[in-house]
Amino acid sequence: MPQLVFADFAPQLVWLAITFTLLYLILARVALPRIATTLEKRRDVIANDLDEAGSLKRQAEEALKAYEAALAAARGRALAIVAETRQQLTAQADNEKAAMQASLAKRTAEAEARITAAKTAAMANVRQIASDTAAAIVGKLLGDTPDGAAANSAVDAALKR
Amino acid sequence: MAQFEIRRYIPMEAGGIDVSFTNSSLFMVIALMGITLFLILGMRRQALVPSRWQSMAELSYEFVANMMRDTVGTSGQKFFPFVFTLFMFVLFTNMLGMIPYSFTVTSHIIVTFALACLVFIGVTVLGFIKHGAGYLKLFVPHGVPVALLPLIVVIEIISYLSRPISLSVRLFANMMAGHTMLKVFGGFIVMLGFLGGWLPLAFSVAFIGLEILVAFLQAYVFAVLTCIYLNDALHLH
Numbered sequence: 001m002p003q004l005v006f007a008d009f010a011p012q013l014v015w016l017a018i019t020f021t022l023l024y025l026i027l028a029r030v031a032l033p034r035i036a037t038t039l040e041k042r043r044d045v046i047a048n049d050l051d052e053a054g055s056l057k058r059q060a061e062e063a064l065k066a067y068e069a070a071l072a073a074a075r076g077r078a079l080a081i082v083a084e085t086r087q088q089l090t091a092q093a094d095n096e097k098a099a100m101q102a103s104l105a106k107r108t109a110e111a112e113a114r115i116t117a118a119k120t121a122a123m124a125n126v127r128q129i130a131s132d133t134a135a136a137i138v139g140k141l142l143g144d145t146p147d148g149a150a151a152n153s154a155v156d157a158a159l160k161r
Numbered sequence: 162m163a164q165f166e167i168r169r170y171i172p173m174e175a176g177g178i179d180v181s182f183t184n185s186s187l188f189m190v191i192a193l194m195g196i197t198l199f200l201i202l203g204m205r206r207q208a209l210v211p212s213r214w215q216s217m218a219e220l221s222y223e224f225v226a227n228m229m230r231d232t233v234g235t236s237g238q239k240f241f242p243f244v245f246t247l248f249m250f251v252l253f254t255n256m257l258g259m260i261p262y263s264f265t266v267t268s269h270i271i272v273t274f275a276l277a278c279l280v281f282i283g284v285t286v287l288g289f290i291k292h293g294a295g296y297l298k299l300f301v302p303h304g305v306p307v308a309l310l311p312l313i314v315v316i317e318i319i320s321y322l323s324r325p326i327s328l329s330v331r332l333f334a335n336m337m338a339g340h341t342m343l344k345v346f347g348g349f350i351v352m353l354g355f356l357g358g359w360l361p362l363a364f365s366v367a368f369i370g371l372e373i374l375v376a377f378l379q380a381y382v383f384a385v386l387t388c389i390y391l392n393d394a395l396h397l398h
Binding site for chain 2: 001002003004005007008009010011012013014015016017018019020022023024026027028030031032034035036037038039041042045
């Protein structure tokens with residue numbers, strides 16, 4: 001069995017000691033610190049990025065909240081403006097309606113007055129025509145035309161009956 | 162068994178000790194350079210978003226780091242470079258041994274025993290530095306009836322002292338048995354020839370896959386057991 005050749009032990013042990021020690025020194029001094037710093041750097045970067053993402057998310061949430069508040073305020077104001085405008089318009093319409101009604105009533109009254117006047121005038125004309133007609137009829141019937149005053153009084157007396 | 166033979170490429174002697182550069186030395190040096198290049202070249206950019214190679218280097222680091230965190234906890238961080246070196250050295254020498262015509266450094270009991278002794282002596286010295294004579298309490302488990310105590314203490318001491326043997330023999334035996342098995346089945350392929358050699362060939366292919374797994378697993382087991390021993394020395398139950 002080659003493993004039990006004692007003469008071969010010394011060179012194996014010596015070279016094991018040399019290579020293992022060298023390897024330990026290289027790894028402990030150079031290679032492992034390099035890997036460790038790289039891993040640490042990566043961890044830091046990731047942690048920083050996560051922090052930043054978290055703060056950005058918070059900012060976004062705040063902005064959203066502010067936006068919603070502004071939106072609610074704007075909506076409230078819009079509703080108020082709508083209500084106010086409606087009230088104004090309603091009042092204006094009421095006023096105009098009232099003015100219109102007043103002017104209509106006035107014009108109705110005026111028209112009625114004119115009608116009454118025209119009626120009175122017409123009635124007066126009717127009386128004149130009646131007395132003239134009566135006088136003419138009397139003249140035709142009796143051959144003697146009565147004077148205006150007598151015809152007028154006679155017509156008046158007849159109208160009074 | 163020729164694959165396990167030590168060949169001296171450059172015979173040397175220093176102070177009466179044979180320090181010849183052998184095939185074993187060659188593969189130790191290849192492992193040393195392979196690990197160094199793998200890690201240093203892999204990390205040459207130290208990119209925030211790693212390339213595949215850098216990912217593998219980082220993966221090996223995190224694999225061992227997680228293993229240590231699970232078994233030893235944060236107090237073992239000081240020994241991380243040692244455990245990492247041990248894991249990578251065993252892993253690379255095991256894996257290099259899977260290449261045909263190469264030499265498996267860890268198939269020699271003296272190498273694995275030296276590594277196991279390094280761990281054993283290191284852990285024992287650490288335990289005594291950390292706890293003083295209190296480290297001997299490791300041999301007295303809690304909740305054992307006083308009558309049984311002498312027996313248990315003896316068993317505990319034997320199990321403690323056999324740690325380097327079990328640690329080294331496990332690795333050495335696995336590597337040697339695997340390679341011997343491959344050699345035997347390789348011989349069957351040649352013996353049975355073109356007609357009957359297909360069956361051992363198929364077996365060999367499957368077995369090489371298993372051996373690669375074993376090569377990794379044994380490196381892992383070696384490192385995990387080192388971590389567990391470290392944990393005993395640092396935390397003492």
